[in-house]
Every structure is written in C-alpha cells, then in structure tokens.
Amino acid sequence: MNPVPGSHLSPDDFDAWLSGALAPDAREHLDRCAECRERADAEREIVTLLGSLPLLSPAPDFADRVMHAVALPDPFSLRSLAGIRRKLLATPKAAAFAATVAVLLVGSMTASIVWSLGHRETLIAIGSWVAAEAWQVGWVALRGVASNLMEQPWYSALRGSLEHPARWGTLSALASLAYLLGVVALRRLLAPPTPRVAHANL
Amino acid sequence: MASAPEWATLTDQQVVLLARGGREAAYRELIRRYERPVFALLFRMVRDRELAEDLSQETFVKALNAIDSYRPEFKFSSWIFKIGNNAAIDHLRRRELDTLSLDGSPHAETPEAMQATALQIGARQESPLDTVEAKELGGAIEAAIGRLRPEYRSCILLRHVEGRAYEEIAELLNLPLGTVKTYIHRARNELRLALAHLKE
Numbered sequence: 273m274n275p276v277p278g279s280h281l282s283p284d285d286f287d288a289w290l291s292g293a294l295a296p297d298a299r300e301h302l303d304r305c306a307e308c309r310e311r312a313d314a315e316r317e318i319v320t321l322l323g324s325l326p327l328l329s330p331a332p333d334f335a336d337r338v339m340h341a342v343a344l345p346d347p348f349s350l351r352s353l354a355g356i357r358r359k360l361l362a363t364p365k366a367a368a369f370a371a372t373v374a375v376l377l378v379g380s381m382t383a384s385i386v387w388s389l390g391h392r393e394t395l396i397a398i399g400s401w402v403a404a405e406a407w408q409v410g411w412v413a414l415r416g417v418a419s420n421l422m423e424q425p426w427y428s429a430l431r432g433s434l435e436h437p438a439r440w441g442t443l444s445a446l447a448s449l450a451y452l453l454g455v456v457a458l459r460r461l462l463a464p465p466t467p468r469v470a471h472a473n474l
Numbered sequence: 475m476a477s478a479p480e481w482a483t484l485t486d487q488q489v490v491l492l493a494r495g496g497r498e499a500a501y502r503e504l505i506r507r508y509e510r511p512v513f514a515l516l517f518r519m520v521r522d523r524e525l526a527e528d529l530s531q532e533t534f535v536k537a538l539n540a541i542d543s544y545r546p547e548f549k550f551s552s553w554i555f556k557i558g559n560n561a562a563i564d565h566l567r568r569r570e571l572d573t574l575s576l577d578g579s580p581h582a583e584t585p586e587a588m589q590a591t592a593l594q595i596g597a598r599q600e601s602p603l604d605t606v607e608a609k610e611l612g613g614a615i616e617a618a619i620g621r622l623r624p625e626y627r628s629c630i631l632l633r634h635v636e637g638r639a640y641e642e643i644a645e646l647l648n649l650p651l652g653t654v655k656t657y658i659h660r661a662r663n664e665l666r667l668a669l670a671h672l673k674e
Contacts, residue, residue, distance in 0.1 A: 283659035314666045321615050321669070322634035328514040330527050335505045338534040345496045345542070 281308045286315050486550035493541050501538055508551065509534070511636055512558045518631055519562035521620050529565060533558040549642070556646045559628050566624045618668035622661050629654055630661035 278301040281289070288294045289302065289312055302308050360370040388395055421427060433439055481489070481503045489507075492500035512533055517526035537544075537557050544553055619627060628647060632638045640658075644651045 284655070286659075287655070315662060318615075318662050318665050318669070319634050322630065322665075323637075325514075325518075325615065325635055327510060328517050329510050330513040330530055334509055334513075334527065334531070335502055338505055338531055338538070339498065339501060341531070341535045342501060342538045344498060344501070345494060 280305065281312070286312060290315060290319055487546045490541060490544055490546065490550060493538070501541075504538070504550070505534055508554050511551075512554060515555065515628075515631055515636065516558055516562050518616070518619055518635070519559070519624065519627055520565060525565070529561045530558065533561050536561075552638075552642055552646050555632065555636070555638075559632075559647065563624060563628070614669055615665065618665050621668065622664060625649075626657050626661035626664070629657040630665070633658050634662075 278297055281298055281302060285294060285298045285302075288298070294302065302312060361367050434443070479492070481499075484492075484503075486504070486507070489500050489503050493504060509530065513526055513530045516529045516533070517523060520526055520529065533554065537554050544550065619630065622630065625647075629643055632643045632646065633640070638646070640651060640654055643649075644654045647654065649657075
C-alpha cells in the first residue's frame with residue numbers, strides 16, 4: 273500500500289476545503305487519508321447544520337418600539353445647537369479655540385461700536401459716498417442691460433406681439449400654467465415616501 | 475401621488491443618507507433589513523427571547539440615535555452587529571448563563587413565561603417527522619452553541635450563521651485575525667465533539 277503523501281490537514285486547510293480552495297497537494301492528501309477525510313466531513317456537517325439553523329424574528333411590533341425611542345434629526349431644532357455646543361466643549365483644546373474665537377468676535381464688535389460712536393460725522397460721510405457710488409453704478413448697469421436688450425434682433429418682434437391686449441392675456445395664461453405645473457412637479461419630488469416598502473433580500 | 479424610493483435597490487449607505495435627512499421610512503428600512511439577523515445573533519448569545527428583544531432594541535436605538543457617527547466606508551451590517559455583540563458581551567459579563575432555553579428562558583418561573591421566552595423556530599420544516607428530527611438536531615446544536623465560551627459563540631455565529639468573512643469578524647470584534655480563526659476552529663471542534671453522539 274502506498275503511503276499517504278504530505279502531513280495531516282491543518283485547521284486552515286479545513287477552512288480552505290470548506291470554501292473550495294484547498295491547495296492541490298493538500299487535496300491529494302485528503303483524498304488518501306481516511307482520518308482527514310472523516311474530520312473534513314464532520315466539519316462540513318457542522319457548517320451545514322449551522323447554516324440551516326432556524327430563522328428567528330423579534331415580536332411584530334419591534335420596529336415601532338425602536339422608533340418610539342429614536343429621535344429623528346431635525347436640522348431646525350435646538351437639539352442641533354446643543355450638539356454644536358457639545359462638540360465645541362468636547363476637549364480642552366476645542367473649548368480654548370471656541371473661547372478665543374468668541375473673545376475676538378466680541379472684542380472686534382465692541383471696538384467697532386466704540387469707534388462708530390466717536391466718529392459719527394465720518395461714518396455719515398462714508399455712508400453718503402457709498403450710497404451715491406452704488407446708485408451711479410446701478411443706474412449705468414441698468415442702462416447697459418436695457419440698451420443691450422433693445423439691440424437684439426427679436427426685440428421689435430416681441431414688442432409688436434405684446435401690443436395687443438389679447439396676446440397679453442394668452443401669455444399670462446401660459447405663464448400661470450407653467451407655474452402650476454412647476455409647483456405640482458416640485459410637490460412630487462419633495463413628498464415623503466408612502467408606507468409601502470419593498471423587501472430587500474438579506 | 476408621491477413615489478416612494480425603491481428601497482430594495484438602495485444600498486445600506488444610501489438608506490443611511492436618507493435617514494440622516496430625517497426620513498422615518500429610511501429608519502424603518504434599516505430596522506427591517508437587520509432586525510432578524512441582529513435578534514438571531516443576540517438570542518443565540520444570551521438564550522433568552524425577552525432579553526434578546528431588549529438587547530436588540532437597545533442596539534437599534536443606540537445605532538439609529540447615533541446615525542450621524544456611522545462612517546459609510548464601513549459596512550452598516552458590521553457596525554450594527556458590533557453594537558449588538560458588545561451589548562450581548564456586556565450582558566454576559568454581568569450575568570453568566572449556562573443552560574439553553576429551547577423551551578424558554580432558564581429564568582422563567584411560570585409556564586406562561588417559559589412559553590413567552592421560548593425559541594421560535596422558523597418554517598423550514600415540512601412534516602411532523604421532519605419537525606421532530608429538525609428540532610432534535612437543531613436543539614442539539616443550539617444547546618452546543620450555548621455551551622461555548624461567549625467569544626467562541628460570537629465568532630462561530632458571525633462566521634457560519636451570518637456568513638461574515640474572517641477579516642470582517644476580526645474588525646467587528648476588535649480581535650486579531652489569527653485569534654478569530656483560532657476561536658472558530660476551536661468552536662467547530664467543540665461543536666463536532668458535542669454532536670458526535672447523534673451520529674452513533
């Protein structure tokens with residue numbers, strides 16, 4: 273009788289055998305070693321048995337009980353502010369950073385108020401100058417846009433088509449319809465899902 | 475009528491994103507996906523239906539309330555199993571259980587309590603004879619699992635019941651890969667020895 277080649281299978285070899293990835297030399301040993309064969313069959317039996325254990329389910333109202341204790345996130349609630357505060361004070365370093373930023377903010381605001389109270393005439397002069405400049409820039413921009421529009425080849429045709437009141441009415445009706453369709457589409461996009469939930473396989 | 479997302483087509487990570495946006499249906503979808511595997515793992519860890527439900531509830535509440543801290547580069551299943559396993563191990567460290575409750579919790583004092591805490595076997599059996607045989611074999615392996623050390627129990631259940639990879643189990647249980655392999659080999663060996671009498 274020929275001797276069995278190689279040494280007995282290691283636990284890792286049995287793992288490899290269970291997943292169908294046993295090396296050829298170990299495979300050769302397994303084919304001819306009754307002891308390893310018996311052990312491998314027993315291992316497979318255990319794994320099969322474990323894989324066929326019954327499915328278990330919690331009580332039907334499990335999800336409701338969980339959801340009762342879960343706080344859904346609300347970005348507009350004060351809980352968010354509390355969370356930010358917790359994060360800011362989480363470590364001494366974070367707290368020191370937050371304190372420095374707060375001191376800088378309050379300090380600069382106080383300095384700004386004090387300066388403003390002592391230099392009211394200067395502030396008024398600066399304000400008037402900024403307002404005059406802004407008005408001039410705005411007016412130039414508006415004229416530029418208007419003249420640009422009037423130079424377009426379709427401008428005269430558009431103007432002619434809007435001279436009749438009936439055409440104004442038609443255009444208004446079309447615009448209202450487009451607005452309504454937009455609102456309906458937006459509602460469909462933003463609406464929450466229905467309770468129907470498709471089942472995913474696990 | 476608003477159309478619901480096709481939940482089955484969404485990955486766990488996508489459902490988590492919707493949950494972070496405050497959609498209750500997304501939370502319920504995560505519960506629906508994992509309530510059974512998490513409950514099954516915890517039941518087989520603590521061997522008490524009522525307690526397993528409490529620990530499962532604790533697991534989900536903890537996970538869903540901390541959904542912002544979940545990192546999408548990891549599997550959601552690993553995350554929730556980790557939380558569940560930690561809950562079970564913490565419990566087992568506080569209280570040692572050593573008998574299986576196929577017929578109910580070892581701590582149940584009345585027949586009603588035993589019935590309420592009994593393991594509910596799923597509908598995989600087809601005939602009364604099959605039921606008896608399956609219950610005998612299933613009961614034997616459940617009992618054998620119950621006698622394993624808790625760390626062996628976690629590993630073997632995650633590997634061969636939940637089908638998790640060795641690397642995932644190691645990451646999930648914070649154990650070296652070699653240790654996980656050793657635990658699983660030892661657990662399989664103990665189960666093999668424990669069930670040997672059924673073959674005779």
